[in-house]
Amino acid sequence: MKLTRPLERVLRVMITDPAVPHYGYDLMKAAKLPSGTLYPMLARLQQEGLVDSEWEAQPQDAGGRPPRKYYRLTAEGLRVARLELAQVTRAAPRRVGHGATRSAPGSMR
Amino acid sequence: MSQAPRPQRIAEWLIRAACRRLPADVRAEQCREWTAELPAILDDQSIRPSFLRTLRALSFSIGISRTTRQLSRSARASARRAANAQWRTGAMRIGPLDVVARAILGLFIWLLIVVGVITLARMSPDPHGWLVPLGLALGIGFDVFCLADIVRAAQVRYLPKWAWALICLIQTPLGGIMYLSIGHIGRSRPVPPRSMGPRAAR
Numbered sequence: 688m689k690l691t692r693p694l695e696r697v698l699r700v701m702i703t704d705p706a707v708p709h710y711g712y713d714l715m716k717a718a719k720l721p722s723g724t725l726y727p728m729l730a731r732l733q734q735e736g737l738v739d740s741e742w743e744a745q746p747q748d749a750g751g752r753p754p755r756k757y758y759r760l761t762a763e764g765l766r767v768a769r770l771e772l773a774q775v776t777r778a779a780p781r782r783v784g785h786g787a788t789r790s791a792p793g794s795m796r
Numbered sequence: 797m798s799q800a801p802r803p804q805r806i807a808e809w810l811i812r813a814a815c816r817r818l819p820a821d822v823r824a825e826q827c828r829e830w831t832a833e834l835p836a837i838l839d840d841q842s843i844r845p846s847f848l849r850t851l852r853a854l855s856f857s858i859g860i861s862r863t864t865r866q867l868s869r870s871a872r873a874s875a876r877r878a879a880n881a882q883w884r885t886g887a888m889r890i891g892p893l894d895v896v897a898r899a900i901l902g903l904f905i906w907l908l909i910v911v912g913v914i915t916l917a918r919m920s921p922d923p924h925g926w927l928v929p930l931g932l933a934l935g936i937g938f939d940v941f942c943l944a945d946i947v948r949a950a951q952v953r954y955l956p957k958w959a960w961a962l963i964c965l966i967q968t969p970l971g972g973i974m975y976l977s978i979g980h981i982g983r984s985r986p987v988p989p990r991s992m993g994p995r996a997a998r
Contacts, residue, residue, distance in 0.1 A: 712833045722859030727866045756829040
């Protein structure tokens with residue numbers, strides 16, 4: 688899978704504490720992504736076995752709130768995410784250095 | 797559900813409408829997942845003033861609509877790919893004996909035609925008057941038919957399309973007959989798998 692900017696942001700959020708599961712809106716806020724970008728990406732990640740999901744057993748803060756679905760990186764997902772993000776981080780200084788000659792890809796979503 | 801505030805109901809309705817695009821087997825679960833996010837958005841105290849939360853919930857639903865459109869599109873694409881893969885591997889293969897049998901059948905048909913033409917020429921008092929133009933017309937027509945079939949076919953067996961086209965043109969009746977008996981893939985294709993599971997009646 689190609690590491691796009693939105694994907695990079697999602698992975699960064701999920702990798703900060705891989706043990707903590709996130710629900711959709713939580714990820715949207717943390718990664719600052721619209722739902723129309725986030726959910727297709729989560730579906731793709733899940734299809735490739737990099738992320739798995741589970742339903743919340745019973746909402747603790749009750750109040751009749753329906754249970755949410757939580758997403759978490761799988762072991763494989765964690766490995767891939769670390770690898771990909773490390774590559775981006777390594778490539779980043781170079782990207783800045785050549786910024787004058789190479790126009791930034793822009794905020795492609 | 798009926799006590800839910802109006803923005804939530806509207807957003808839920810939008811999400812349910814978006815979920816109808818999904819295959820029936822995942823529809824309910826996805827719909828449940830997305831509607832369960834709405835309370836979190838509508839109770840998000842970090843978004844102020846409160847009408848912005850409503851907007852957020854609505855834009856969330858619109859994003860879900862984009863999501864389902866994309867998901868159903870990619871499901872269709874992967875179903876098409878799977879069908880094509882099956883088509884490439886399963887439908888293409890005919891055993892080696894089949895090829896020989898088909899070649900013999902083709903040769904036999906060709907021989908019948910040759911014998912038929914020779915017999916007609918013998919019997920007719922003036923064969924050059926009508927048999928040659930008729931033969932030419934039939935030959936050209938048959939070539940055109942074979943070439944059109946090759947061009948329109950999704951795939952042909954064993955040889956690339958251009959090779960079959962060349963064979964058809966060089967050996968007019970025989971090449972075309974061989975193409976039809978060996979290279980041509982008939983209509984009995986494997987039925988492509990249902991693209992998105994059984995669609996429930998709306």
